[in-house]
Amino acid sequence: MKKAYLVLQDGQVFEGVRFGAERDTVGELVFTTGMCGYIETLTDPSYFGQIVLQTYPLMGNYGVIPEDFEGKCSVRGYVVREWCDAPSNFRCEMDLDAFLKQEDVPGICGVDTRELTRIIREHGVMNAVICDSIPKDLVVVKQYAVTDAVNSATCAAPSVHPAVGEKKYAVSLLDYGAKSNITRELQKRGCEVTMLPASATAEEILGAKPDGIMLSNGPGDPAEAVFQIEQIKKIIGKAPMFGICLGHQLTALAMGGSTYKLKYGHRGVNQPVREQNGPRTFITSQNHGYAVDSGSVKVGKISFANANDATCEGIDYPELNAFTVQFHPEACTGPKDTGFLFDRFVTLMGGNR
Numbered sequence: 001m002k003k004a005y006l007v008l009q010d011g012q013v014f015e016g017v018r019f020g021a022e023r024d025t026v027g028e029l030v031f032t033t034g035m036c037g038y039i040e041t042l043t044d045p046s047y048f049g050q051i052v053l054q055t056y057p058l059m060g061n062y063g064v065i066p067e068d069f070e071g072k073c074s075v076r077g078y079v080v081r082e083w084c085d086a087p088s089n090f091r092c093e094m095d096l097d098a099f100l101k102q103e104d105v106p107g108i109c110g111v112d113t114r115e116l117t118r119i120i121r122e123h124g125v126m127n128a129v130i131c132d133s134i135p136k137d138l139v140v141v142k143q144y145a146v147t148d149a150v151n152s153a154t155c156a157a158p159s160v161h162p163a164v165g166e167k168k169y170a171v172s173l174l175d176y177g178a179k180s181n182i183t184r185e186l187q188k189r190g191c192e193v194t195m196l197p198a199s200a201t202a203e204e205i206l207g208a209k210p211d212g213i214m215l216s217n218g219p220g221d222p223a224e225a226v227f228q229i230e231q232i233k234k235i236i237g238k239a240p241m242f243g244i245c246l247g248h249q250l251t252a253l254a255m256g257g258s259t260y261k262l263k264y265g266h267r268g269v270n271q272p273v274r275e276q277n278g279p280r281t282f283i284t285s286q287n288h289g290y291a292v293d294s295g296s297v298k299v300g301k302i303s304f305a306n307a308n309d310a311t312c313e314g315i316d317y318p319e320l321n322a323f324t325v326q327f328h329p330e331a332c333t334g335p336k337d338t339g340f341l342f343d344r345f346v347t348l349m350g351g352n353r
């Protein structure tokens with residue numbers, strides 16, 4: 001086993017052992033708290049440009065199952081306490097090390113992930129490098145930034161995904177780095193889903209005369225997606241609309257709101273979210289480093305708030321026949337408490353007819 005180092009931008013060094021691709025990598029180090037679902041984490045395009053740290057100590061025990069992939073693997077690196085080299089699952093097709101090698105993703109294990117998590121919680125998200133030898137100069141690490149995220153994560157061309165059973169609705173899904181289960185949740189509700197690249201114009205989106213428009217999750221700073229924000233301004237109110245995660249943030253920006261970067265983000269499958277107009281608290285899956293500034297919301301009404309830090313978790317736009325949420329109702333693996341939001345979207349489309 002080959003020695004490796006995880007070096008933070010402030011100079012702190014953690015010694016470990018390499019697995020996955022044997023090359024150096026620089027990225028934004030973030031942690032996620034899920035006890036399972038590492039396959040979905042590694043294939044979630046929202047992690048574009050980031051080195052992912054798993055807080056749960058053992059990863060890889062059920063191997064890698066391509067059928068469960070959420071998208072293309074976009075992580076810059078992978079940090080775990082321990083990885084299982086003898087997975088046990090009848091659906092397993094390869095182990096974690098082989099998958100990371102296949103995707104050219106460097107990994108490091110044997111490091112104190114609990115201490116690393118404490119550091120990020122205290123100081124906030126920071127850049128890091130996985131390397132064979134400790135660099136003398138950390139300028140490159142400090143200067144690293146996640147850029148051009150949406151254009152890097154989106155699909156190259158439109159694609160059509162047929163409804164399961166009878167086709168009832170046609171939905172245009174704007175792919176900012178969409179997770180596959182968004183499409184599946186729509187399909188099983190009778191929706192034919194046309195996935196469009198993030199470069200699609202408002203004229204192209206509306207020209208297909210969709211019954212509804214879906215705005216997907218995705219990576220990066222939402223304020224940088226200027227083109228996409230402008231298109232949302234043109235299409236909102238023209239057809240029922242549902243936005244998830246980045247789609248939620250971009251819609252808020254299109255409506256005159258603002259966003260900001262969280263200290264260490266919300267990443268995991270146990271984020272509590274409270275209804276603002278009801279008695280319930282839902283357990284949700286989340287993966288985002290930015291949030292909508294609640295005080296900036298002038299159009300629409302805040303529908304959900306995070307029970308831990310009171311950040312904005314959803315906005316309703318009843319006059320525009322639209323609503324958005326920060327969390328992932330399509331979560332897989334993750335809690336399914338909020339899957340009813342897809343039914344709400346379908347109901348909006350039925351009303352439109």
